[in-house]
Amino acid sequence: MRGGAALARIPPVTETRFEELKRSVRFESVDAERLGGFRATAAPHFTRIARELSERLREHEEAHAVFSAEEQTERLQRSMVRWMDRLLSGTYDEAYFEEMRIIGRVLVRVGLPQRYVFTAMAVLRAALEDIADDASADAARPIRRALSRMIDLDLAIMMESYREALYDTVTDGSPNLVVGLDRQGDIRLLNQVAQSVTGYAREEVFGSSFVETFVPHDARPKDAPILDRILEGGEQRIVEQSGLKTRSGKVRDVAWTFSRLANGGPEDVVVFAVGADVTDTLHASRQLQQNEKLAALGTLAAGLAHEIRNPLNGAQLHVSFLQRALKAKLPEPDLVDAANVVAAEIKRLAQLVSEFLDFARPSALAKKRISIQALLKRALEVTAAESASAGVTITLDLPPQELFLFGDLAKLQQVMLNLVQNAVEAITPAPGGNVILRARRHPRYVRIEVEDDGPGLPTPDAPVFDAFFSTKPAGTGLGLAITHRIVTDHGGTIDVESRPGRTSFSFTIPIGTDSTSIAPESR
Amino acid sequence: MDAPLKPRPLVLVVDDDARSASLLARLLHADGYDTEVTRDGAAALARLARQPSPHAVVTDFHLLHADGLAVGRYARFRRPDVALFIVTGYPHALTEALEPLEAPIEVLTKPLDYADLLTRLATAVAAQVAR
Numbered sequence: 001m002r003g004g005a006a007l008a009r010i011p012p013v014t015e016t017r018f019e020e021l022k023r024s025v026r027f028e029s030v031d032a033e034r035l036g037g038f039r040a041t042a043a044p045h046f047t048r049i050a051r052e053l054s055e056r057l058r059e060h061e062e063a064h065a066v067f068s069a070e071e072q073t074e075r076l077q078r079s080m081v082r083w084m085d086r087l088l089s090g091t092y093d094e095a096y097f098e099e100m101r102i103i104g105r106v107l108v109r110v111g112l113p114q115r116y117v118f119t120a121m122a123v124l125r126a127a128l129e130d131i132a133d134d135a136s137a138d139a140a141r142p143i144r145r146a147l148s149r150m151i152d153l154d155l156a157i158m159m160e161s162y163r164e165a166l167y168d169t170v171t172d173g174s175p176n177l178v179v180g181l182d183r184q185g186d187i188r189l190l191n192q193v194a195q196s197v198t199g200y201a202r203e204e205v206f207g208s209s210f211v212e213t214f215v216p217h218d219a220r221p222k223d224a225p226i227l228d229r230i231l232e233g234g235e236q237r238i239v240e241q242s243g244l245k246t247r248s249g250k251v252r253d254v255a256w257t258f259s260r261l262a263n264g265g266p267e268d269v270v271v272f273a274v275g276a277d278v279t280d281t282l283h284a285s286r287q288l289q290q291n292e293k294l295a296a297l298g299t300l301a302a303g304l305a306h307e308i309r310n311p312l313n314g315a316q317l318h319v320s321f322l323q324r325a326l327k328a329k330l331p332e333p334d335l336v337d338a339a340n341v342v343a344a345e346i347k348r349l350a351q352l353v354s355e356f357l358d359f360a361r362p363s364a365l366a367k368k369r370i371s372i373q374a375l376l377k378r379a380l381e382v383t384a385a386e387s388a389s390a391g392v393t394i395t396l397d398l399p400p401q402e403l404f405l406f407g408d409l410a411k412l413q414q415v416m417l418n419l420v421q422n423a424v425e426a427i428t429p430a431p432g433g434n435v436i437l438r439a440r441r442h443p444r445y446v447r448i449e450v451e452d453d454g455p456g457l458p459t460p461d462a463p464v465f466d467a468f469f470s471t472k473p474a475g476t477g478l479g480l481a482i483t484h485r486i487v488t489d490h491g492g493t494i495d496v497e498s499r500p501g502r503t504s505f506s507f508t509i510p511i512g513t514d515s516t517s518i519a520p521e522s523r
Numbered sequence: 524m525d526a527p528l529k530p531r532p533l534v535l536v537v538d539d540d541a542r543s544a545s546l547l548a549r550l551l552h553a554d555g556y557d558t559e560v561t562r563d564g565a566a567a568l569a570r571l572a573r574q575p576s577p578h579a580v581v582t583d584f585h586l587l588h589a590d591g592l593a594v595g596r597y598a599r600f601r602r603p604d605v606a607l608f609i610v611t612g613y614p615h616a617l618t619e620a621l622e623p624l625e626a627p628i629e630v631l632t633k634p635l636d637y638a639d640l641l642t643r644l645a646t647a648v649a650a651q652v653a654r
Binding site for chain 1: 527540542543547549553585600610612613615616632634635636637638653
């Protein structure tokens with residue numbers, strides 16, 4: 001027996017919270033047997049004890065407030081009887097632990113102040129000890145000891161519930177995400193903001209791994225080691241921005257602060273992750289940066305327009321003069337050619353300046369109701385000659401029902417023209433090929449896709465929408481930048497997906513209404 | 524001797540770029556116009572204050588002392604049917620400055636397409652003569 005007791009003090013490798021608690025108050029199997037044996041003696045008194053207990057609670061204002069109605073009092077008494085029944089059942093396994101936790105949570109939920117849990121336990125303890133004493137003076141001592149240990153265990157479990165509830169109450173008031181992790185990195189706490197951002201309810205993720213639940217796959221190599229460092233206690237505090245995978249599979253940007261608390265038991269919160277959802281802020285600040293960039297670019301473009309067009313003006317006049325003089329004097333054809341080349345180059349430069357200005361200082365949108373079917377058919381017609389000579393087949397994939405949206409027709413035609421020409425040119429080195437123009441209605445926007453089966457972008461991550469990025473020898477690198485600008489000025493988005501054999505540029509334009517089609521302020 | 528059948532229309536060219544201005548004048552002269560050249564806004568206004576009033580004014584927008592729009596408006600005050608061409612590297616600013624109900628002022632973007640100017644000039648001057 002002594003050896004057994006000594007053994008019990010050595011913590012087993014894996015010990016549940018309840019086992020650990022039992023070990024700490026020295027609740028042993030013999031205690032369980034004694035309580036089980038005592039049940040028959042005590043059972044006839046359960047109803048009386050329950051009544052006593054509710055009377056005691058009624059003496060206290062705050063406890064009384066919780067159980068004021070007759071119906072509530074009766075329910076409380078019935079619960080007390082069941083509780084005593086369970087307390088003396090003789091079986092104290094993990095299910096018991098869970099039942100006590102649930103009772104604790106119910107008490108928290110009905111709003112019984114924590115101190116009255118001690119009141120209840122004191123009433124219970126005194127009443128049961130009296131019964132034990134009255135029944136048999138000899139056996140009373142070990143039964144009293146077992147009772148005392150068991151009641152302490154129940155108290156410990158219920159205090160946990162109160163502490164968890166306190167964490168929830170405190171963290172629910174936070175405007176930030178608060179996630180509590182145990183020493184395995186499993187989720188033990190999820191405040192309201194964290195629930196609403198992630199889309200998970202507390203119960204769904206309790207006990208699941210933080211990394212597996214919330215960290216997107218591609219971020220795990222970076223984030224998992226950080227979490228390990230803090231879980232192992234190597235660092236007390238780490239600030240880290242990371243992606244957060246939500247229940248619906250979306251990824252939010254969250255600025256986390258991981259803080260390590262003192263060590264705790266297996267299911268205790270040892271790390272608090274407090275996060276701010278910065279997705280919208282990041283998006284807004286990126287947008288702001290982009291707008292500032294564009295504004296600066298606009299100013300630059302206006303200045304540049306002068307600085308380039310003025311000398312071009314002089315050059316062009318002089319070339320006109322030269323061309324005329326040469327024509328009059330019938331010189332060598334080479335001379336005429338040379339003058340013509342200069343004239344053509346001046347035109348090209350002038351065109352570049354105009355395109356750049358279009359991009360950097362676009363005119364305000366003139367929105368009206370546009371048929372998407374007509375827009376795509378027109379794009380097909382305009383590029384028909386070019387695609388025919390390249391041997392490229394263009395097909396339309398349109399919904400049967402006509403789609404309308406409010407947009408700037410001329411500008412959207414420019415978008416279509418740019419994308420279709422790009423697609424045809426992307427295929428052209430090889431003979432033949434296909435381009436599909438596709439339109440689909442979504443609840444609030446229309447998605448238009450231009451897909452080709454050419455070799456794809458040389459580098460899929462290339463910044464194709466940046467000004468002056470071009471993979472074509474003759475390109476100005478402004479076509480897609482202008483396209484991007486027109487789409488975003490409409491409040492839409494544009495994306496590209498590319499692999500050999502399938503490249504797709506797709507953009508969305510909000511359907512809008514007449515009243516919302518307010519042109520951006522003129523620039 | 525070629526006796527002039529009718530007087531050649533007079534074009535005032537205003538540009539601070541002296542070489543371009545005189546070259547434009549030379550081209551216009553070859554195409555049947557009499558020309559005068561001034562280099563800044565003040566000189567242009569001074570010239571417009573005198574007779575004979577030019578049939579047309581081709582002016583740069585950015586000028587010293589008075590801009591092309593001021594020159595154009597004064598020319599129109601002196602001669603309501605004057606043909607006005609303002610040449611600019613950055614037409615956005617100018618189109619925004621124009622009054623919506625103002626009689627047409629043609630805004631041409633640099634680099635100036637000479638053949639295009641010639642066509643427009645001929646049309647405008649023909650309209651004046653017809654009146």
